Amino acid sequence: MKYRDDTDQFLYEYVRHGMTPFFGVPSVDSSDPASAYLGARVVLLGIPYDGGTSQNPGARFAPYSVRQASIFAVNADAIGRLSGRGAVDGGNVPAPPRSPSAMRELVEHAITGVLSAGAAPFVVGGDHSVVLPILRAVAKRLGPVAVVHIDAHTDTATPSEFLGGDPYHHGAPLRYALEEGLIERGQLHQIGIRMGFDAALTREHAVNIYDIDEVAQGVRPLMERVRAAIGQRPTYVTFDIDAVDPAFAPGTGTPAPGGLTSREAIALVRSLGGLRIVGMDVVEVLPALDHADLTSLLAATLLMQGIAALGAPGEPG
Amino acid sequence: MKYRDDTDQFLYEYVRHGMTPFFGVPSVDSSDPASAYLGARVVLLGIPYDGGTSQNPGARFAPYSVRQASIFAVNADAIGRLSGRGAVDGGNVPAPPRSPSAMRELVEHAITGVLSAGAAPFVVGGDHSVVLPILRAVAKRLGPVAVVHIDAHTDTATPSEFLGGDPYHHGAPLRYALEEGLIERGQLHQIGIRMGFDAALTREHAVNIYDIDEVAQGVRPLMERVRAAIGQRPTYVTFDIDAVDPAFAPGTGTPAPGGLTSREAIALVRSLGGLRIVGMDVVEVLPALDHADLTSLLAATLLMQGIAALGAPGEPG
Amino acid sequence: MKYRDDTDQFLYEYVRHGMTPFFGVPSVDSSDPASAYLGARVVLLGIPYDGGTSQNPGARFAPYSVRQASIFAVNADAIGRLSGRGAVDGGNVPAPPRSPSAMRELVEHAITGVLSAGAAPFVVGGDHSVVLPILRAVAKRLGPVAVVHIDAHTDTATPSEFLGGDPYHHGAPLRYALEEGLIERGQLHQIGIRMGFDAALTREHAVNIYDIDEVAQGVRPLMERVRAAIGQRPTYVTFDIDAVDPAFAPGTGTPAPGGLTSREAIALVRSLGGLRIVGMDVVEVLPALDHADLTSLLAATLLMQGIAALGAPGEPG
Amino acid sequence: MKYRDDTDQFLYEYVRHGMTPFFGVPSVDSSDPASAYLGARVVLLGIPYDGGTSQNPGARFAPYSVRQASIFAVNADAIGRLSGRGAVDGGNVPAPPRSPSAMRELVEHAITGVLSAGAAPFVVGGDHSVVLPILRAVAKRLGPVAVVHIDAHTDTATPSEFLGGDPYHHGAPLRYALEEGLIERGQLHQIGIRMGFDAALTREHAVNIYDIDEVAQGVRPLMERVRAAIGQRPTYVTFDIDAVDPAFAPGTGTPAPGGLTSREAIALVRSLGGLRIVGMDVVEVLPALDHADLTSLLAATLLMQGIAALGAPGEPG
Amino acid sequence: MKYRDDTDQFLYEYVRHGMTPFFGVPSVDSSDPASAYLGARVVLLGIPYDGGTSQNPGARFAPYSVRQASIFAVNADAIGRLSGRGAVDGGNVPAPPRSPSAMRELVEHAITGVLSAGAAPFVVGGDHSVVLPILRAVAKRLGPVAVVHIDAHTDTATPSEFLGGDPYHHGAPLRYALEEGLIERGQLHQIGIRMGFDAALTREHAVNIYDIDEVAQGVRPLMERVRAAIGQRPTYVTFDIDAVDPAFAPGTGTPAPGGLTSREAIALVRSLGGLRIVGMDVVEVLPALDHADLTSLLAATLLMQGIAALGAPGEPG
Amino acid sequence: MKYRDDTDQFLYEYVRHGMTPFFGVPSVDSSDPASAYLGARVVLLGIPYDGGTSQNPGARFAPYSVRQASIFAVNADAIGRLSGRGAVDGGNVPAPPRSPSAMRELVEHAITGVLSAGAAPFVVGGDHSVVLPILRAVAKRLGPVAVVHIDAHTDTATPSEFLGGDPYHHGAPLRYALEEGLIERGQLHQIGIRMGFDAALTREHAVNIYDIDEVAQGVRPLMERVRAAIGQRPTYVTFDIDAVDPAFAPGTGTPAPGGLTSREAIALVRSLGGLRIVGMDVVEVLPALDHADLTSLLAATLLMQGIAALGAPGEPG
Secondary structure (H helix, E strand, C coil): CHHHHHHHHHHHHHHHHCCCCHHHCCECCCCCHHHHCCCCCEEEEECCCCCCCCCCCCHHHHHHHHHHHHHHHCCHHHHHHHHHCCEEEEEECCCCCCCHHHHHHHHHHHHHHHHHCCCEEEEECCCHHHHHHHHHHHHHHHCCEEEEEECCCCCCCCCCCCCCCCCCCCCCHHHHHHHCCCEEEEEEEEEEECCCCCHHHHHHCCCEEEEHHHHHCCHHHHHHHHHHHHCCCEEEEEEEHHHECCCCCCCECCCCCCCECHHHHHHHHHCCCCCEEEEEEEECECHHHCCCCHHHHHHHHHHHHHHHHCCCCCCCC | CHHHHHHHHHHHHHHHHCCCCHHHCCECCCCCHHHHCCCCCEEEEECCCCCCCCCCCCHHHHHHHHHHHHHHHCCHHHHHHHHHCCEEEEEECCCCCCCHHHHHHHHHHHHHHHHHCCCEEEEECCCHHHHHHHHHHHHHHHCCEEEEEECCCCCCCCCCCCCCCCCCCCCCHHHHHHHCCCEEEEEEEEEEECCCCCHHHHHHCCCEEEEHHHHHCCHHHHHHHHHHHHCCCEEEEEEEHHHECCCCCCCECCCCCCCECHHHHHHHHHCCCCCEEEEEEEECECHHHCCCCHHHHHHHHHHHHHHHHCCCCCCCC | CHHHHHHHHHHHHHHHHCCCCHHHCCECCCCCHHHHCCCCCEEEEECCCCCCCCCCCCHHHHHHHHHHHHHHHCCHHHHHHHHHCCEEEEEECCCCCCCHHHHHHHHHHHHHHHHHCCCEEEEECCCHHHHHHHHHHHHHHHCCEEEEEECCCCCCCCCCCCCCCCCCCCCCHHHHHHHCCCEEEEEEEEEEECCCCCHHHHHHCCCEEEEHHHHHCCHHHHHHHHHHHHCCCEEEEEEEHHHECCCCCCCECCCCCCCECHHHHHHHHHCCCCCEEEEEEEECECHHHCCCCHHHHHHHHHHHHHHHHCCCCCCCC | CHHHHHHHHHHHHHHHHCCCCHHHCCECCCCCHHHHCCCCCEEEEECCCCCCCCCCCCHHHHHHHHHHHHHHHCCHHHHHHHHHCCEEEEEECCCCCCCHHHHHHHHHHHHHHHHHCCCEEEEECCCHHHHHHHHHHHHHHHCCEEEEEECCCCCCCCCCCCCCCCCCCCCCHHHHHHHCCCEEEEEEEEEEECCCCCHHHHHHCCCEEEEHHHHHCCHHHHHHHHHHHHCCCEEEEEEEHHHECCCCCCCECCCCCCCECHHHHHHHHHCCCCCEEEEEEEECECHHHCCCCHHHHHHHHHHHHHHHHCCCCCCCC | CHHHHHHHHHHHHHHHHCCCCHHHCCECCCCCHHHHCCCCCEEEEECCCCCCCCCCCCHHHHHHHHHHHHHHHCCHHHHHHHHHCCEEEEEECCCCCCCHHHHHHHHHHHHHHHHHCCCEEEEECCCHHHHHHHHHHHHHHHCCEEEEEECCCCCCCCCCCCCCCCCCCCCCHHHHHHHCCCEEEEEEEEEEECCCCCHHHHHHCCCEEEEHHHHHCCHHHHHHHHHHHHCCCEEEEEEEHHHECCCCCCCECCCCCCCECHHHHHHHHHCCCCCEEEEEEEECECHHHCCCCHHHHHHHHHHHHHHHHCCCCCCCC | CHHHHHHHHHHHHHHHHCCCCHHHCCECCCCCHHHHCCCCCEEEEECCCCCCCCCCCCHHHHHHHHHHHHHHHCCHHHHHHHHHCCEEEEEECCCCCCCHHHHHHHHHHHHHHHHHCCCEEEEECCCHHHHHHHHHHHHHHHCCEEEEEECCCCCCCCCCCCCCCCCCCCCCHHHHHHHCCCEEEEEEEEEEECCCCCHHHHHHCCCEEEEHHHHHCCHHHHHHHHHHHHCCCEEEEEEEHHHECCCCCCCECCCCCCCECHHHHHHHHHCCCCCEEEEEEEECECHHHCCCCHHHHHHHHHHHHHHHHCCCCCCCC
């Protein structure tokens, strides 16, 4: 039983060092991305930033808790897959908690570093406002992309007078991404929506909304349609954990009852296999409201499935 | 984007005053119902009473926690709907915690006030014993009604020697409602049942029991049958939160594994649209056993969907 | 209403004595099993042992918490069933927390005592390593049996160099049971698996793996196949609570997202009716990670359904 | 090392039977007190009643949680002391949760049974309203007694119009005890008070109030004064756990910051040694608001120290 | 018993309306402070802002939780005191969560409104960055004042490059208050400090630091010195709840073990009686990390004691 | 303000890498201790082992949680002190959870590595059974030492028949240390004891027991006596977190009410300054029972104070 020895070795390393890179992959010093990421197809990053939160803050701690939980999400298959894909942990993007513009610069820079090295960024937020600079970096390199957006909310709100100051809060990043042309027209796929949407914007940008009722009728047929619509376009995946029902993911800042089950969420990410995935994030995990690390463990599992989908099934990538 | 401004205004009011009427609707002084409820189609009320509880007490605090959580259940659509239906918060019925007979008098009086003003009561309990005086008020005004009763238990127990004293505990209100003729024969619809029932009583009153296995086969077809059976009879809806599985609603006093998912619960209440709803309650929320306000948020969502169903889809009501 | 009086009597006994035998059945002194278990068809036992745990320990407290929760899992039907089946609580097997070999001797001895008295053991663990001595006792008396194993993991790992010392940890009991010939070839049925498996072992012993995706397509058709494959072979049932999704069963040591719902878990155990069940366990409940006793209550419910399945539907047993 | 073997034996019994009589003492069937309590100097009882609660209910579950925690409060000395004093567990008084008058009758009857057998009742409530029937039973047998009352509140409120129904709520038992002459004039000693008091009543009955500021200046000198004032009068001790600061005892229904530390609470009960104690209770433990069983463990410790004080130091009793 | 009726009336109002102004005092519409605050000596305000937090965010919810807990902090004495001082609840200052400069303007404006009406502001934060605009408003009206600052930290850090953007984070407000001349030289009294301090700044502004070791030697003598040093200067009190040990106040964002007990904290605020208090705040309460509302209840108690100290003992004010 | 920049740099590193060496000190690969520890005076180690636990297990996770909490225990002074003392994090000792003998070998080996490099080990357990191999390594190198042992229990139990198997459980390490001559006669100082002790053993080995009542009379005078008795003997410090009251340290496996306050615990460790400390541990932290990381943060603080005491005040060390 070869793999069992591997798992032992893995557990040994974990116990030996007490550190928690995602899934126990090698952790690298990302100050020089070109050399740090050499040969990697996957770079895991955390963005401990929650300055864009409107309701319950605290997602800044998600990179730490998801790293720790990720250790318990690995099995022999996963270890094989991760090493096959040359995954490394590039650490966190040091986003200042109270400076949204600095966060955006740093994140865009970090993601650019990953993409330049020919790798795909797999990110744990932070709140959802981090996805705007990620998409900016992606579009700058690859042009407008397809986006699979799993969420309870469309995140296409307008800048809020009341919320004040910097307009790019966590309820609006997809609006900006559309308006800045980061997403190809007709290639924003929003899945799991159940808290209303902006009809005008949806029409104008030909956004595809698959609300929770459609998901409930079957993840597979739904995702076949999504995959068919996307084809071989480069695709970015952004997963707001509040797409999942709060029973399965209580640790989040704007919970919305009536969401995905964990099984549907996993099936959904698995069904991304075959797409040309260029990066993925899981955002809005809020450890302080979690119980028994349910949400962090699910987030790690989704990330793992995303990495597994990268290049699967034909493995070209 | 008109609605966004509305939401801002709404959030502003919430932050400005720090008070928590349900869903942020206007709160009125209900000492003179006729004027307080003038023009309202919906009156929200709390009944902080748990003197009828057999297992875990604490539902007396539900009106406070559901009010607070309700703020996070609203979206632009909801705000429109609530103002379209002229919803107001009439405060709590001051039911003394240790006097079941006083509770019954006060609740019957308060519900009568709402009905007299031509509005529909939407109530947060309290334990399930509060539904008896509600149904008494309803039947006094409208005659025997149809009742849609969503619950894990039939709540048709007999008075308990052991539980002692006042016989009207939270496991028995539907028995009394049947025996007092408050419900039209054949028009008690009990949905989600999974803890046994009294076969003789069921036969005698032609009660319709749709147990959890039937719900599992599809909420829509089930509810079509229920709606067909009820037709345009005036209908009262009583939702015991323990109908929902404790994974989705841990904050309740007599949890029963194997229940509704939150998605089924929401679909179920939504499918009430088209019925002639005269009132609704959500009972048995127990904040001290909740986690991350899951249960209170779900209760607020169900209440909101119930208000949305009022008069929908043809909007005559 | 005869049964209501019974429930009252039952609650009275519970309140009167403040003790918590499982489901309120009579508790007996099992030092002389032959007389203690005379006439019983079901003997409930706890095994407060977690010395085989690799991740989160604490399952040693499950027998206490499941006993307490079991009081709230009973209803009139259940009381009838339990007394009809002559259920008694034989207490706990005093397994020393740090001596795996002593645990195995004591458990094998205790189970032998139950079987010798002609009764079926219904056990609450403890971690999953307790099932090896249970199966040894069962096979010693009945020869190789069929095993229905509900779990997220196959529990067929190899002895771990790293985990050290005694090789029989909680991730391996089914491997040993296969290798020791305790299970009839082709009669290990593993249901709910989602964390990888050992292909060589599976082939060698003709293990039937029904992974979570198969369960998701319907518990009933799946279980019809399982029942058909087993026929009238004596069958032991081992239910690792981590088969259930952590949203429904957060109190467990190696949670795995994407599992059974509570409704599927209950349906699965119910569908065992008609098999010739010779014993059952529910293991890996970890009270310290539970919330609002969700997991303990579900474990008690599964145990109760297992007892109900015993001899059902034709009641010969 | 003789005692270590004893502890082993004790732990063995606990693990063996999975039942939880207080401190692992023998549990007896109290339906015939005269024979059940024969030879016992201490009878432990639970009163699972919280029908008198004004704020957070749930103390009905304290007898179960304190019994379980009590197992971890014993050490070798304690085991010796308990067996030396012939302690037995008489189970719970089956007080119906919604019938205050039935509760009072049953409690008075149960306590009379203990006193008639020549033993001292050591009681876990329940809310504080249970102390009135206890004191009635005590006074009926022994005449007006001295009472040491440790609490944040004086519990001498008047019957509340608003709280309604039965007037004997948990904020008033000491008023009734004074007015019914159950306490000798000048012999009510209220310790730890910090939420106001009724000056007229205090004067009229010559109540001694030692507020929290006096306790803070030293438990020993304070208790010397109390002991001197009481002398050899028969003395009943009633300990409301909310006397302790909520940091040390979060599991209670009417918490009041600024209270006793656990060390002061223990010292206070220990300093009762030398008094002629005729009974004691610990009330208002509310498990649902507890964390890590802190409050239940402290309650068990205080009860244990109370038993230790019984008859100490001269051991006449 | 007059007061008992008052409490009943009070509880009745609370139950009747289900709203939670602080301590149940009248809530007023503060858009026109001059008329809203007419006759009031105390105006209670919430500032739901945590945009200045460096570690755990979430203090934005404190005004809601402290209002709710405050209901349980009142007794008859308190009710008398509050009405004697004409306390009203002015609601929350609607500080946008992501706009520090807007927060500062709004808070300064709101506090100015209170002071202009001749009343004293009693504020619940929010994080500690809210105290800078409060002190600006105070100093603008009254000139440099004395400040009693109870905290684990001196909050005199420099602007942080790393934390970025707006320099006024929650670790620095007292530095700015000193540098802007809002505090009279030698009249900043920092009590409970235990996390280091800036020696140069302390010397330059003649700051008085009474570290936790000095507090431990007795609150009374310490506060006598503080009172003597302040004399009849107008005095503002700012209480960071993390001054208290996390055992007594777990719900805070930058906990520091080894702090004040709740008894010392209460004694400390009580000992402010005799000073000429012009306002007070309690900040850094973080409900999501609280347990059983310990921290919110303590915060409410401290606020209540602060109001009691206003004008006491000679009642001139 | 130089130090502020340092703190920023520190926070930056933490956020940048998302890893959690204790206090953010450099983490080194300890496979070759001689070079890894070169120049270090302090080596921090974790021992994730709880195989010796009798009551609540789970201390195996303490090294992870204390590392994470330690980040929030540092301030500018601490950073200076840690770098002044050349502290490094040597990772965890990979002790197999179910093999006590392997644990003892590995721990003795690891501690020997630290001592050989001329550094002092600062260890986070794990349960208290890890202290035996630590003391073996220490005594092998330095001969019998003085031991300052802070604990609620003396941990001098005899091997338990019942607990079975390996005799070295967490209630007995000090007995073995005495019997194996690892501690100089008369130089075991046990502080905070409150759960009974073995009088014969105490006499035989001239153990000094300072029970909790002596601590309560003042930490300083007590520790002066201890320091005087020890003089300049090499001294090892073992701190069982259950010495602290469970209100301050709820996350532990065998809580004992009536313990040290956090302030006393910190004062106690601080007062070790001047002793010739050769190593220290903090054991029995159990994260699963903690709340808001209180216990982990206190453990980190105690460790930090221990490092500060190393060599202080005269700094020779």
